[in-house]
Amino acid sequence: MGRCPECLEWGTLQEEVLAPRTAVSSRAGQVAPVRLQEITGSSWTRQTTNISELDRVLGGGLVPGGVVLVGGDPGIGKSTLLMQLAGQLAKRDTSVLYVSGEESHQQIKLRADRLQVTEGPIFIAAETELDAINAQLLALQPQVVIIDSIQTVYSANLTSAPGTVGQIRESAGRLIRYAKESGTVLFLVGHVTKDGSIGPDCRVTGS
Secondary structure (H helix, E strand, C coil): CCECCCCCCECCCCEEECCCCCCCCCCCCCCCCCCHHHCCCCCCCCECCCCHHHHHHCCCCECCCCEEEEEECCCCCHHHHHHHHHHHHHCCCCCEEEEECCCCHHHHHHHHHHCCCCCCCEEEECCCEHHHHHHHHHHHCCCEEEEECHHHCECCCCCCCCCCHHHHHHHHHHHHHHHHHHCCEEEEEEEECCCCCECCCCCEEEC
16 A cells, blocks of 8 residues: 555555564463452552652652653653653652663763752663663663653564564563563653654554
């Protein structure tokens, strides 16, 4: 097809070839359902961010294993807001790993200096490869992780380019699974495209 049936634009469709999955998941049968009455932790106190509007949007603050998608147009201030969040959390010795796939260490440091975020356990990684990010998560075991942005993260197991549907699905899925299993709070930055959606432009998934 030369024309997208959704946005009606020409030349926007891209084929994405996914490698077939033949291996059986190593997690199959390992996680058994838990009776509702046996689940503990319902009395958790949310950790406030000291940013009142952000706390309001988050329902009162952060919860262990929570995943938050921060979406918006490029340049709207997502990175600035999350650096402010990192600074507020670091004041209480909450460890934060800020993974940037779009900016260098120096660019991030300039923003942090402008926001007067200079102290505390904040770690910066300019990385886009999913396995490398996962290794840093296992090594640092941060309490909060910020991925800026999910469109730049890619898995070497897939042949498609970063930002495609398959790459975003694979990267987000593995990061979310890590957050749920470790109790880490995960923030994923997602840029809004020209049609108002979060994610890549119109694409077709093939096999």
